[in-house]
Amino acid sequence: xxxxxxxxxxxxxxxxxxxxxxxxxxxxxxxxxxxxxxxxxxxxxxxxxxxxxxxxxxxxxxxxxxxxxxxxxxxxxxxxxxxxxxxxxxxxxxxxxxxxxxxxxxxxxxxxxxxxxxxxxxxxxxxxxxxxxxxxxxxxxxxxxxxxxxxxxxxxxxxxxxxxxxxxxxxxxxxxxxxxxxxxxxxxxxxxxxxxxxxxxxxxxxxxxxxxxxxxxxxxxxxxxxxxxxxxxxxxxxxxxxxxxxxxxxxxxxxxxxxxxxxxxxxxxxxxxxxxxxxxxxxxxxxxxxxxxxxxxxxxxxxxxxxxxxxxxxxxxxxxxxxx
Amino acid sequence: xxxxxxxxxxxxxxxxxxxxxxxxxxxxxxxxxxxxxxxxxxxxxxxxxxxxxxxxxxxxxxxxxxxxxxxxxxxxxxxxxxxxxxxxxxxxxxxxxxxxxxxxxxxxxxxxxxxxxxxxxxxxxxxxxxxxxxxxxxxxxxxxxxxxxxxxxxxxxxxxxxxxxxxxxxxxxxxxxxxxxxxxxxxxxxxxxxxxxxxxxxxxxxxxxxxxxxxxxxxxxxxxxxxxxxxxxxxxxxxxxxxxxxxxxxxxxxxxxxxxxxxxxxxxx
Numbered sequence: 001x002x003x004x005x006x007x008x009x010x011x012x013x014x015x016x017x018x019x020x021x022x023x024x025x026x027x028x029x030x031x032x033x034x035x036x037x038x039x040x041x042x043x044x045x046x047x048x049x050x051x052x053x054x055x056x057x058x059x060x061x062x063x064x065x066x067x068x069x070x071x072x073x074x075x076x077x078x079x080x081x082x083x084x085x086x087x088x089x090x091x092x093x094x095x096x097x098x099x100x101x102x103x104x105x106x107x108x109x110x111x112x113x114x115x116x117x118x119x120x121x122x123x124x125x126x127x128x129x130x131x132x133x134x135x136x137x138x139x140x141x142x143x144x145x146x147x148x149x150x151x152x153x154x155x156x157x158x159x160x161x162x163x164x165x166x167x168x169x170x171x172x173x174x175x176x177x178x179x180x181x182x183x184x185x186x187x188x189x190x191x192x193x194x195x196x197x198x199x200x201x202x203x204x205x206x207x208x209x210x211x212x213x214x215x216x217x218x219x220x221x222x223x224x225x226x227x228x229x230x231x232x233x234x235x236x237x238x239x240x241x242x243x244x245x246x247x248x249x250x251x252x253x254x255x256x257x258x259x260x261x262x263x264x265x266x267x268x269x270x271x272x273x274x275x276x277x278x279x280x281x282x283x284x285x286x287x288x289x290x291x292x293x294x295x296x297x298x299x300x301x302x303x304x305x306x307x308x309x310x311x312x313x314x315x316x317x318x319x320x321x322x323x324x
Numbered sequence: 325x326x327x328x329x330x331x332x333x334x335x336x337x338x339x340x341x342x343x344x345x346x347x348x349x350x351x352x353x354x355x356x357x358x359x360x361x362x363x364x365x366x367x368x369x370x371x372x373x374x375x376x377x378x379x380x381x382x383x384x385x386x387x388x389x390x391x392x393x394x395x396x397x398x399x400x401x402x403x404x405x406x407x408x409x410x411x412x413x414x415x416x417x418x419x420x421x422x423x424x425x426x427x428x429x430x431x432x433x434x435x436x437x438x439x440x441x442x443x444x445x446x447x448x449x450x451x452x453x454x455x456x457x458x459x460x461x462x463x464x465x466x467x468x469x470x471x472x473x474x475x476x477x478x479x480x481x482x483x484x485x486x487x488x489x490x491x492x493x494x495x496x497x498x499x500x501x502x503x504x505x506x507x508x509x510x511x512x513x514x515x516x517x518x519x520x521x522x523x524x525x526x527x528x529x530x531x532x533x534x535x536x537x538x539x540x541x542x543x544x545x546x547x548x549x550x551x552x553x554x555x556x557x558x559x560x561x562x563x564x565x566x567x568x569x570x571x572x573x574x575x576x577x578x579x580x581x582x583x584x585x586x587x588x589x590x591x592x593x
Contacts (some may be wrong), residue, residue, distance in 0.1 A: 045516040045517075045519075046487070046516055135484055152373065153372060154372070163364075181372065182372040183543075183583060184582075184583070185369045185371075185372075209516055209517060212545075247518065248517060251517040251518045251520065251546065253520075253521075253543070253548065253549045254548060254549065255544035255545045255547075255548045257549070257568050257569050257570060257572050258569075258572075
């Protein structure tokens, strides 16, 4: 099927948790593709299914419905052993590096584990490989004998990146890789990720709720709300059309005291995020919701070149201009 | 130095907090001077490990061994807090100066209802207070921080509330005993953008009501959009201070300039 240049493609992907009668969808009927060599940003509020989607793509979770293609192969039904054969081509950088490592392992053990699992090397070759990788992320071989708790948060995060990239994977999921670290390190880590992409043509899914970081590194941005895709922006600077994306972007605080934030209510506040029984998932909070929105759920449609929006009132370019 | 006509409500002079280990000393806070005024938000900004949190814990008198405040003065309402005994300090904490923490859910007891959390904050300072008499005041304070259904919230446990709601409850606990100074240690770092805005708006309305707020953060956007004064901290020292407008218009220290330099988009693509 798809060998067009898509690294990852999913069709109608859903993931539900819970018992049969009280199933809750964390990801619902999601279809999209990630091209080779691109960084796709995935944004949304906490609980919208970003992480679940990232884990589904790497088959760390079993999908309830739908298909996942990895470099053209349908991996939806792959067994554990079959998945293991291609795991070296897909990696994940975890959100909290403090919990992602075995505390009894030294950095050497942490980084060499994937190498020992997938490459035939002797200790010398491994050391050379590890030193090279550590240098790429701004550390050096003196860190090899340290334990993860002996590192600062930023160093630990970089060890996580080194572990994910050492096998030269084709596809990396960065789950909030820069969210918990301070701005100085954030810049460094974004640079490392972007460099690796440029040099080695890595493909990333960059999950974050940090809009500034997403805008800085991503080629396209996908917006999720309660398990559904609301909008896919064809480029980082594209004008947001969906009311939810607009609200998210309006919440970004400009680091400039002269730019006054407009005190505009962009969407209704609700205590808990619950999926409504019918209609568009966003209607209970949407300012523009009408009767139609409450009954019929909108499909994700291409408004123009690569710009997808799931909203009834974005039928074509003309209505957009009228709305604007 | 920030020139203000009125005297600061909180003044920190040459504060030094060191941590001792067997063979070394970590100077987490190393000679900090700071002034905090009523009705203003004072931002304290710095990278992780720069000493922001240790500095605020020092002010609250929450430094435990192996840490120690070795020098300096902390003047609040005409008294040096360093000279107070632990018993006297307990009366100050919560009543004159309160703190809200980064992880709201982790800072609350999961088996204690919200009303009891609020009551504890009051009861510590007013032993004669009765829970029943205080309920209307609690409802009002919860409404004040933007929680619309106070009766339901009062009967809830922390885990039944979302992160943003927990953080609002934390703010309510901070102001329920009418503290004049509020230290907010990264109050929005663990929250969504949309929730962040509403918490910051609560803090701004508290400022407008005359409370002095110290806002600890590592987000320049938050500083630019909410704070009045700012201090930049690095390696335990204040390296730059001034009003937010002044510092943003002309950052003097190279580190501050580095912080303010945006991530270069072209370079990364």
